[in-house]
Amino acid sequence: MNKLFFNLVTKRIVATLSALLVIAIGCGAGVWQLSRANTKIALAANLQARQQMPILSANAGPWTLEEVSERRMIARGQYIPEAAVWLDNRPRPIPPAGSAIAQSGFYLMMPLRLEGKDEVLWVNRGWAPRNNENRETLPPVHTLNKVVNVEGIVFAHPGKVFELGSGKITADINKPRIEQNFDLVAEGKAHSWAQSPFILRELEVGTEDGLLRDWAPLTSGVDRHYAYAFQWFALAFAGFLFWLLSGLRQYKRQELTNGD
Known part of the structure; x- marks a missing residue:
């Protein structure tokens, strides 16, 4: 186990540091997106309470x-x-139903x-x-x-x-x-x-004046924040997985070479 750790980390300093950087950025950005979503939910709840x-x-x-x-x-x-x-x-x-562009x-x-x-x-x-x-x-x-x-x-x-x-x-x-x-x-x-x-x-109170007042709720965009968070966490996991698999592949090649 110590030998495997040595080959994965110590002998691959650049790859390890690069992987740690990708993981740190991905996790940090993912947590930030989740905090943005939670902030919007809290603001919407506060707005709803004040409107009552x-x-x-x-x-x-x-x-x-x-x-x-x-x-x-x-x-x-x-x-x-x-x-x-x-x-x-x-x-x-x-936006109108079925329209993706505002x-x-x-x-x-x-x-x-x-x-x-x-x-x-x-x-x-x-x-x-x-x-x-x-x-x-x-x-x-x-x-x-x-x-x-x-x-x-x-x-x-x-x-x-x-x-x-x-x-x-x-x-x-x-x-x-x-x-x-x-x-x-x-x-x-x-x-x-x-x-x-x-x-x-x-607010929309039935006035026919040519204006629309279908205001978007404060929680609009929460799903987008969750999607972005998933993408960032996936990037962090992919960075770790690439580092691990490439290291294991290199370790196996070295073991086969030494065995010959």
């Missing part, structure tokens, strides 16, 4: 982000459609002037597909010109995508515009109005 708490009223504020984050909230007010921001390069939250489109961010308060609340009203023939053409969306009730979930921001440049607001803020990302603080400064320190992601 009593529904808050935006008009009863002021509220801080810490007080209302991931809570259900109802806001009553009137939209300001001329200040809308269309967030580009946003895939459809849940369709690209926009999130519509629109300020809602709260009734009875000198305050604005930004609402992520939903997703709309992009015009593939003309990227500058905005999707048709119906906005009621009256006071409405909006129900949704509170978040810090609508999500971010990679963006080149500073992301400063350079377009006319008095008409709808297309942006890559949404900066809540910058919007407040640009419009010089008081606003809530969070956004409201609208």
Whole structure:
């Protein structure tokens, strides 16, 4: 046994170190993918628990982000459609059945002037597909010109995508515009109005406005993390197996040579 260990390890230092490196990388990456999956599951469970708490009223504020984050909230007010921001390069939250490729489109961010308060609340009203023939053409969306009730979930921001440049607001803020990302603080400064320190992601409540709100659950992607973890662990096992079998093959050849 000592002789076998000597031939597998001591006489194959480079191969052993290479195998250990592959095993370490594979196991480390696999554990990291599992931790990502567990984190998503925990976040989803926390979100579900917070959504079961009593529904808050935006008009009863002021509220801080810490007080209302991931809570259900109802806001009553009137939209300001001329200040809308269309967030580009946003895939459809849940692709249609049978489609493996997510369709690209926009999130519509629109300020809602709260009734009875000198305050604005930004609402992520939903997703709309992009015009593939003309990227500058905005999707048709119906906005009621009256006071409405909006129900949704509170978040810090609508999500971010990679963006080149500073992301400063350079377009006319008095008409709808297309942006890559949404900066809540910058919007407040640009419009010089008081606003809530969070956004409201609208829930589907039967409104026929041309927007989709089939938001993907926070657990989306968990299966992918498990698949990646399996691949990394398989790579680590394959590295160990290759090191072991190649060493045993070399050991047997040496034994046969010595026997001759």
